Amino acid sequence: MGDLYLVFKNLTRKKMRLALTLFATFIAFMIFGTISAFQSALDSGVELSADDRLITVNKINFTQPLPIAYYNRVRTVDGIVEVTHLNWFGGYYQDPKNFLPMMAVNENTFLKVYNELVLTDEEEAAWKGNRQGLIVGENAARQYGWKKGDRIPINSNIFSQKDGTTSWDFTIEAVYTGEQEQTDTSGLYFHYKYFNETQSFGGNYIGWMGVRTADPARNGEVIKAIDDMFVNSPFETETVPEKAFNQAFLAQIGNLGLILSSVIFAAFFIILVIVGNSMILAIRERTSEIAVLKTIGFKSGRIFAMVLSESIFLALMGGGLGLLASFGLIELFNGSGVAQLPTLVLKPHIIMQSLMFMLLLGGITGIFPAITAQRLNIISALSRH
Amino acid sequence: MSETLFDLKNVRKYFTRGAEEIHVFDGLNLEIEKGDFVAIMGPSGSGKTTLLNMLGGVDQPTDGEISFSGDRIDNLSEGALANWRATNIGFIFQFYNLMPMLSAARNVELPLLLTNLSAKQRKENVATALELVDLADRTTHKPREMSGGQQQRVAIARAIVSDPKMLLCDEPTGDLDRETADEILSMLQLLNRDFGKTIVMVTHDPLAAKYAKRILHLDKGNFISEEVD
Numbered sequence: 053m054g055d056l057y058l059v060f061k062n063l064t065r066k067k068m069r070l071a072l073t074l075f076a077t078f079i080a081f082m083i084f085g086t087i088s089a090f091q092s093a094l095d096s097g098v099e100l101s102a103d104d105r106l107i108t109v110n111k112i113n114f115t116q117p118l119p120i121a122y123y124n125r126v127r128t129v130d131g132i133v134e135v136t137h138l139n140w141f142g143g144y145y146q147d148p149k150n151f152l153p154m155m156a157v158n159e160n161t162f163l164k165v166y167n168e169l170v171l172t173d174e175e176e177a178a179w180k181g182n183r184q185g186l187i188v189g190e191n192a193a194r195q196y197g198w199k200k201g202d203r204i205p206i207n208s209n210i211f212s213q214k215d216g217t218t219s220w221d222f223t224i225e226a227v228y229t230g231e232q233e234q235t236d237t238s239g240l241y242f243h244y245k246y247f248n249e250t251q252s253f254g255g256n257y258i259g260w261m262g263v264r265t266a267d268p269a270r271n272g273e274v275i276k277a278i279d280d281m282f283v284n285s286p287f288e289t290e291t292v293p294e295k296a297f298n299q300a301f302l303a304q305i306g307n308l309g310l311i312l313s314s315v316i317f318a319a320f321f322i323i324l325v326i327v328g329n330s331m332i333l334a335i336r337e338r339t340s341e342i343a344v345l346k347t348i349g350f351k352s353g354r355i356f357a358m359v360l361s362e363s364i365f366l367a368l369m370g371g372g373l374g375l376l377a378s379f380g381l382i383e384l385f386n387g388s389g390v391a392q393l394p395t396l397v398l399k400p401h402i403i404m405q406s407l408m409f410m411l412l413l414g415g416i417t418g419i420f421p422a423i424t425a426q427r428l429n430i431i432s433a434l435s436r437h
Numbered sequence: 438m439s440e441t442l443f444d445l446k447n448v449r450k451y452f453t454r455g456a457e458e459i460h461v462f463d464g465l466n467l468e469i470e471k472g473d474f475v476a477i478m479g480p481s482g483s484g485k486t487t488l489l490n491m492l493g494g495v496d497q498p499t500d501g502e503i504s505f506s507g508d509r510i511d512n513l514s515e516g517a518l519a520n521w522r523a524t525n526i527g528f529i530f531q532f533y534n535l536m537p538m539l540s541a542a543r544n545v546e547l548p549l550l551l552t553n554l555s556a557k558q559r560k561e562n563v564a565t566a567l568e569l570v571d572l573a574d575r576t577t578h579k580p581r582e583m584s585g586g587q588q589q590r591v592a593i594a595r596a597i598v599s600d601p602k603m604l605l606c607d608e609p610t611g612d613l614d615r616e617t618a619d620e621i622l623s624m625l626q627l628l629n630r631d632f633g634k635t636i637v638m639v640t641h642d643p644l645a646a647k648y649a650k651r652i653l654h655l656d657k658g659n660f661i662s663e664e665v666d
């Protein structure tokens with residue numbers, strides 16, 4: 053038997069209280085882990101944006117189109133590695149509920165600009181060679197049970213074909229993966245030519261362009277060169293770094309970070325009160341026991357350490373289990389096949405942060421009872437009978 | 438040949454309660470020899486517990502000297518006193534004061550956590566102490582699974598397990614029936630006679646006091662009479 057045995061015995065002496073405080077901490081850290089993973093996934097859109105990628109959109113609004121002719125003109129700008137163009141297709145599979153982030157792209161340049169999408173050379177060649185070829189991300193493929201070689205019809209809620217139908221036929225030439233775990237793999241991409249030639253609206257327009265630059269440090273010059281080229285034209289452009297574009301897009305959803313932080317803060321505060329209160333009660337009940345330990349010869353510092361480690365153990369136990377549960381929840385989300393959900397990862401920094409919060413929680417809830425126990429006067433404590 | 442264990446010289450102990458100053462002791466002198474078994478009697482509020490607390494080093498006199506085996510303990514720091522208590526004093530309380538979540542053996546082992554004995558040695562000492570109080574068959578029982586007398590025997594085992602010279606008991610039989618009290622008192626007597634433990638016991642019970650070698654009557658902060666067995 054050592055001091056740890058005493059700590060453990062004290063911790064477990066009231067099973068109901070232990071269960072309740074563990075449960076409260078458990079819930080708090082489960083929420084914390086899961087929400088942090090969500091937040092990190094949202095942020096990763098910004099984090100993972102390539103520094104050497106720019107987006108050129110219509111200056112009026114990024115939903116307004118640009119003439120296809122711009123594509124070849126932008127390609128002539130100095131300091132550019134490659135340019136591609138994309139059109140939002142408004143695709144859905146079988147039911148409008150099954151909305152798909154699907155784009156018509158220039159198949160020759162798309163993968164050179166968006167090189168975080170991983171597929172084999174053969175697959176790439178097959179896609180380029182098939183006018184009706186489609187590449188789908190593994191996240192989307194998992195949700196709808198698609199695999200390479202499948203022939204699937206996809207509808208658009210924006211466009212229709214010249215014959216009036218809204219359905220297009222595609223062959224899946226590749227299921228691509230992401231370069232990194234959090235790379236978005238919910239997108240579908242097909243040939244602009246197929247789109248442009250079959251749809252019934254005015255043709256030869258593109259949605260926006262993706263531009264890869266040779267040197268991120270010189271992005272400013274490239275941006276100026278592109279936008280200057282089209283100034284005073286009916287379609288003026290606005291070119292921005294991808295990171296800035298994604299940040300602005302996130303900001304439109306609302307300040308999610310603030311909301312998440314408030315939820316987390318509220319949860320912690322409640323836990324602090326619950327666990328702190330229970331620790332204070334626990335120590336108050338043990339007043340005479342602590343006095344006896346001191347009488348026998350246990351020093352104040354040792355008693356202080358025992359009480360503090362009790363609350364820290366409690367926080368680590370509940371918090372650890374909660375974090376484990378959030379891990380399970382995240383796997384559940386990731387496996388749910390809902391393509392709209394970003395890939396969630398419990399990154400090391402989230403785990404470190406959680407551990408820190410556990411220690412903080414244990415420290416704050418334990419410090420006052422520990423000081424009380426340390427200062428406890430033997431005589432007054434024992435004469436209370 | 439006798440050896441003085443405790444020597445109290447001109448001990449004063451004052452408490453302040455609000456504006457009032459209570460003089461519990463105002464120049465108390467007392468010697469306790471090694472191997473003695475002293476019973477302290479006296480009316481409530483006469484200072485019995487206060488005296489025991491000062492002997493045990495959990496309280497300090499306002500003025501005067503307390504020596505133990507020739508060394509002053511009245512001016513030791515809190516930490517030094519804790520060490521001194523751990524090696525020299527075994528405490529026995531009226532309400533046993535065992536840890537409710539620990540088994541009898543674990544309760545007895547507590548003072549040994551303050552020594553550097555190995556786990557094996559600790560276990561042996563615990564077994565010896567429990568055997569001495571006749572509880573070898575109750576080692577795994579929790580306090581609530583035992584009678585008052587058994588709990589007090591565990592407390593006695595806890596008090597003697599680290600082999601202190603001195604046992605201090607504050608009304609050790611105050612919560613027990615006559616028969617059980619006699620059992621406990623005989624045990625203390627045995628520890629005094631056969632194991633050489635010096636014992637100071639506070640009691641209200643004249644029959645309990647009879648087990649001691651001498652009885653001191655305390656009143657208004659001074660010893661008013663002494664009976665020697």
Ligand SMILES: Nc1ncnc2c1ncn2[C@@H]1O[C@H](COP(=O)(O)OP(=O)(O)OP(=O)(O)O)[C@@H](O)[C@H]1O
Nearest residue numbers: 452453454459461480481482483484485486487488
């Ligand atoms: N911490 C304290 N603060 C103030 N007064 C105290 C304190 N401890 C004891 N006293 C006072 O000192 C006096 C002696 O108290 P003590 O507890 O020593 O008496 P006692 O002889 O043990 O009495 P009892 O037989 O009731 O246990 C009492 O008047 C008591 O009120």
Ligand SMILES: [Mg+2]
Nearest residue numbers: 485486487607
């Ligand atoms: Mg008393």
